[in-house]
Amino acid sequence: MGAKAPDAYAELLDHVQQLSYVADAGGLLRWDQQVMMPDGGTPARSKQQSALSTLHHDLLTDDDLADSLAELEAVDLEPEQQAVVREVSREHERARNVPRDLVERISETTSEALPVWEQARADDDFESFAPVLEELVELRREYAEAIDPDRDPYEVLFEEFEPYLGLDTAERILERLRDELVPLIDDVADSGVTQPLPFEGTFDVDDQEALVREALDELGFDWNRGRLDTSAHPFTSGTQFDARITTRFDEEKPLDSLSSTIHEFGHATYSLGLPDDHYGTPLGESRDLTVHESQSRLWENHIGRSQAFWEYFMPTVEDHLGVGASAEDAYRSVNRVYDDNLIRVEADELTYHMHIVLRFEIERALIGGDLDVSEVPHVWNDKMEEYLGVRPDTDAEGCLQDIHWTNGTFGYFPTYSLGSVLAAQLYDAADAEIGPFDDTVRAGEFDALHEWLTENVHQHGKRYPTEDLIEEATGETYTADYFLEYVTEKYGSLYDL
Amino acid sequence: MGAKAPDAYAELLDHVQQLSYVADAGGLLRWDQQVMMPDGGTPARSKQQSALSTLHHDLLTDDDLADSLAELEAVDLEPEQQAVVREVSREHERARNVPRDLVERISETTSEALPVWEQARADDDFESFAPVLEELVELRREYAEAIDPDRDPYEVLFEEFEPYLGLDTAERILERLRDELVPLIDDVADSGVTQPLPFEGTFDVDDQEALVREALDELGFDWNRGRLDTSAHPFTSGTQFDARITTRFDEEKPLDSLSSTIHEFGHATYSLGLPDDHYGTPLGESRDLTVHESQSRLWENHIGRSQAFWEYFMPTVEDHLGVGASAEDAYRSVNRVYDDNLIRVEADELTYHMHIVLRFEIERALIGGDLDVSEVPHVWNDKMEEYLGVRPDTDAEGCLQDIHWTNGTFGYFPTYSLGSVLAAQLYDAADAEIGPFDDTVRAGEFDALHEWLTENVHQHGKRYPTEDLIEEATGETYTADYFLEYVTEKYGSLYDL
Incomplete structure (x- = not known):
């Protein structure tokens, strides 16, 4: 089993790097949206960002990654390698337990919440924001329970x-x-x-x-x-x-x-x-x-x-x-x-x-x-x-x-x-x-x-x-x-x- | 079969949109690199772009897309839908015939070629560029033959x-x-x-x-x-x-x-x-x-x-x-x-x-x-x-x-x-x-x-x-x-x- 460790670890690193690169590309899209993008670009940008998020979620929760992690947990690793496995496992486990449709509902609801909050703040009208806040609290409670109900x-x-x-x-x-x-x-x-x-x-x-x-x-x-x-x-x-x-x-x-x-x-x-x-x-x-x-x-x-x-x-x-x-x-x-x-x-x-x-x-x-x-x-x-x-x-x-x-x-x-x-x-x-x-x-x-x-x-x-x-x-x-x-x-x- | 058309078409559209959004995200990364990015950002940007290209190639060549296209070719579609199928099929077929490692070799060789060409042009020294050009010609010939050898x-x-x-x-x-x-x-x-x-x-x-x-x-x-x-x-x-x-x-x-x-x-x-x-x-x-x-x-x-x-x-x-x-x-x-x-x-x-x-x-x-x-x-x-x-x-x-x-x-x-x-x-x-x-x-x-x-x-x-x-x-x-x-x-x- 020791002989297989380097291969599985190399595969893990490769997978994790793809994940990071996609996340960093998403980071650039957000930076650009707030700093450079003309206002008219919003509809297209939202879709580009959502596509990258979905790909990121799929890469983070996929079976290949689960297999590499399972294999590596049974193997002697260097401290640095252990740290990598610890961090990736943690993120993988959290993401894997969250249904994809809940991720999408949270994403949609927060998108819709933004203009409601902006208007409520401008009008000093908490009541118009309250139903959205209630929904967000509920969704996040559901999210937390999906990750760990106990x-x-x-x-x-x-x-x-x-x-x-x-x-x-x-x-x-x-x-x-x-x-x-x-x-x-x-x-x-x-x-x-x-x-x-x-x-x-x-x-x-x-x-x-x-x-x-x-x-x-x-x-x-x-x-x-x-x-x-x-x-x-x-x-x-x-x-x-x-x-x-x-x-x-x-x-x-x-x-x-x-x-x-x-x-x-x-x-x-x-x-x-x-x-x-x-x-x-x-x-x-x-x-x-x-x-x-x-x-x-x-x-x-x-x-x-x-x-x-x-x-x-x-x-x-x-x-x-x-x-x-x-x-x-x-x-x-x-x-x-x-x-x-x-x-x-x-x-x-x-x-x-x-x-x-x-x-x-x-x-x-x-x-x-x-x-x-x-x-x-x-x-x-x-x-x-x-x-x-x-x-x-x-x-x-x-x-x-x-x-x-x-x-x-x-x-x-x-x-x-x-x-x-x-x-x-x-x-x-x-x-x-x-x-x-x-x-x-x-x-x-x-x-x-x-x-x-x-x-x-x-x-x-x-x-x-x-x-x-x-x-x-x-x-x-x-x-x-x-x-x-x-x-x-x-x-x-x-x-x- | 007519009844299945809308479903398969909707799936196709969804898949194609993901492809486009990823491509457009890649386009923003290239724009930023040429317009905004500090010079030091190059190594990270190359990796981000390569990750998006790989994901794009995988999405464009995957079996789900092949299945949707095969199903839709046997179905009566509106002219606009036919146009979408025609365009996506064309790109899918071209990409599917090209081995992934050839795509990667072309990408690597062109990355390496850039500084060689810049130096050759600065020195007015065609001979130092000739071997790279030869390799690129050979790779593109291989690429064309993979798409259609006839x-x-x-x-x-x-x-x-x-x-x-x-x-x-x-x-x-x-x-x-x-x-x-x-x-x-x-x-x-x-x-x-x-x-x-x-x-x-x-x-x-x-x-x-x-x-x-x-x-x-x-x-x-x-x-x-x-x-x-x-x-x-x-x-x-x-x-x-x-x-x-x-x-x-x-x-x-x-x-x-x-x-x-x-x-x-x-x-x-x-x-x-x-x-x-x-x-x-x-x-x-x-x-x-x-x-x-x-x-x-x-x-x-x-x-x-x-x-x-x-x-x-x-x-x-x-x-x-x-x-x-x-x-x-x-x-x-x-x-x-x-x-x-x-x-x-x-x-x-x-x-x-x-x-x-x-x-x-x-x-x-x-x-x-x-x-x-x-x-x-x-x-x-x-x-x-x-x-x-x-x-x-x-x-x-x-x-x-x-x-x-x-x-x-x-x-x-x-x-x-x-x-x-x-x-x-x-x-x-x-x-x-x-x-x-x-x-x-x-x-x-x-x-x-x-x-x-x-x-x-x-x-x-x-x-x-x-x-x-x-x-x-x-x-x-x-x-x-x-x-x-x-x-x-x-x-x-x-x-x-």
């Missing part, structure tokens, strides 16, 4: 986005964030400290674009393997050979494009740090959403919102935007905690996580059947008041603000906070090992940090489950200690606590 | 690009062009007439871009279903929902970008005129290369190089480029016949076809085994001297100038001339039916011509074989009469013959 359906959905850390860990982390951040947010509100606002006014979009391009240059973006474009919602797409960032520009919010670009830059560095020679296999793919979000948050927050960065970068901002603020004022401004913060994507590093806790609690109750769709608006508003001390006047600024549920996505939100928590842990480990970074950031030197992240995170692809990857990188199990220490110190200092 | 292999290859008109028609047309154009070109050379050159100098690329965008506006390009970008070699790509043009700018040749844009606009109007509701089936696809090239040549030459167009458009050119020539001088300039014309893509409407005749004769002899690869350079140069009265000093300006053979493409060149000939026939029919166009072109009105072309050509997709489509549109069989009449009159007048 487990909490929300847990099954959550594992689509974070397959290894476990829902119990997510729950523990989010509860701890809630318990420790709510009083800190209260203290900030009560501090009486206000931050300066040197970036008021309107700023030319071309100047903003020149600024973010220079920021990418300085941070070390590899333009030979990437692009920057604009889209309605910023995102990152691509592979280790071609990682593309988008941003958006608002004349009145010049720093939003900068921080969103640095956030997406973090995602792109992860893609670009994956090993070239494992392209198309799990060893050349990123380790899901918690780790991905840790990379974007690390660059956005631990670098892009640090005092050292603003000491280094403020002259460049001044060159492009003509704002003559001190580095200290700029730093204080970009870290301002808003007391009327209703919108998740505009939130600071503290209140952000309350937006996530609230969504996590609501979507879990929805999928679990403990909350009726009709109750979502008032539960949302009550929790906003409890966690953030502010109550939305409209559902448009409340439970209709995010696109995730409309996309049929439940269980995704927690990875935003899990990623932020991991960012702090990784940053601390890197800082302890090769830092302190303050002086290097102040000098605009980022190579050592890039190298540490590539060596300790990116180059492993999916070789390790999430918790093992974290332990390999930091020497410790996954913990919120570093994040809480970081925000306590940072905001304590900013708000004289 | 027919002239060049004929089989030609039918990949023009499946219906027949190689005998191509031969007859090209011989007639050679016989009638060679003396006309001699007369032009002997006329002693020289044309004015008002577009000498350097012209800003941004000004040129503004000019070609305005030209597209004026001609009626649908920006909601299309784009204009730049690439190394101009091309058109896409579907009836999303047709994308590229052009390129040379500071010293401001009219090249204009005429290449109008040429590609012609291709795009064909795509955009295909019926939306047949997207993904042969009824929603263009009728191969002769007809496609007729659309590009019609707009490029019969409109874009006409006196009426320059009377209308010269003020716009003046606005953007600052050239103050008369419409008459501009018209004469863009129709100048160069006496030292070595390069096909720079040729005028007369000498262009001698470039094609020469390539047709050489590639046919190569595939037929009547010409050795080593003889290509001197045969090329001899024919240049015979047909055009000029002998290239280098192979870089001779037999190494085109990319087609390097791409493993033999039998494509004739469609350029066949398309020009058809353009004249279609333009004459439209002009007779709804013209004369001179006054409408002079007034910048193109709607009637668009409508005529859409109604008589575009909307039919692949419903009719080429010769039937031509007869439906013009009321006559395919003929070179109109083209020869057109150039004889036009160049007779320009050169006082």
